[in-house]
Amino acid sequence: MNQSAPHRARKRFGQNFLHDAGVINRIHRAIAPRDGQHLVEIGPGQGAITEGLLASGARLDVVELDHDLHPILLAKFGHLPNFSLHKGDALKFDFSSLAGEQKLRIVGNLPYNISTPLMFHLLKQSACVEDMHFMLQKEVVQRLAAGPGTSHYGRLGIMVQYHCHVEHLFDVGPGAFSPAPKVDSAIVRLVPHGELPYPADDPGMLERVVREAFNQRRKTLRNTLKPLLDADSIAAEGLDPTLRPEQVDLAGFVRLANRLARQAKTDGGPA
Structure with a gap:
């Protein structure tokens, strides 16, 4: 050269x-x-x-x-x-x-x-x-x-x-x-982070929940997360199922992912 x-x-x-x-x-x-x-x-x-x-x-x-x-x-x-x-x-x-x-x-x-x-x-x-x-x-x-x-x-x-x-x-x-x-x-x-502020039980599950939620970001959590969690499960984690994904903070998504991870272990839900 x-x-x-x-x-x-x-x-x-x-x-x-x-x-x-x-x-x-x-x-x-x-x-x-x-x-x-x-x-x-x-x-x-x-x-x-x-x-x-x-x-x-x-x-x-x-x-x-x-x-x-x-x-x-x-x-x-x-x-x-x-x-x-x-x-x-x-x-x-x-x-x-x-x-x-x-x-x-x-x-x-x-x-x-x-x-x-x-x-x-x-x-x-x-x-x-x-x-x-x-x-x-x-x-x-x-x-x-x-x-x-x-x-x-x-x-x-x-x-x-x-x-x-x-x-x-x-x-x-x-x-x-x-x-x-x-x-x-x-x-x-x-x-x-030296220590994760909101640790996920399964980071892969968090990724999946966030991906599903934002696939159709103008729709509500009830609709976007329907394949993974029903409205009652979303509400049980302190989140209004009628919220749009962009209104949910990181801590909220981690709670949803942790619920999904527990559900997958206990009742053969989505893995």
Whole structure:
């Protein structure tokens, strides 16, 4: 590869490279990396955020899929003792393999096309994660942080909030990237709960209840959850069966899921 030629963002990787120095500095301040910490950057691209993370003295592992970027990253940072490059797909990467006694701080300007599956992949490994700071499509961040009764509240936010405290930090306009995306972006901070505030007896059951509820979000719980729970069962958990799914908080969905899990064990109900 000709190192003098600029790398062109690849549409199939959903690449939009961050170049705005003010935004980069603001991201660094939000993350506040320190010497002695262990950071992991997903999709470092051409290293816009990488440089400041390394300057903190923190140990940094980066995971990059685009093989054309590997020599660029190695030329810039390969000589630094606190830098390691992992060539591969973050969706298949075992992040827990990097963690020792110290938890990981994960950072990434995530491609829009893989952001949701990647977050769920990371949540499965959240026991080894201290926090996560991601650049995402603004609408996705709004959905992650939304509370009940709002238009952005739904399955994604509920399932991520089950595992993490979510904080919408700040927005980033299209002009901060090259090429400029057609949508606004935002920075979100996800901090896995040390202890789940509303533990589900069966997290898979919670996922199922939330999915069924929001398949038809304009209908009532009585209708959307009919295949799983009847109106009396919903009411027994302190919820009005005529509520719409968007009016039910995380604690309410966990109560419904726990009831369904108990029901499946005792009377051969839905498994």
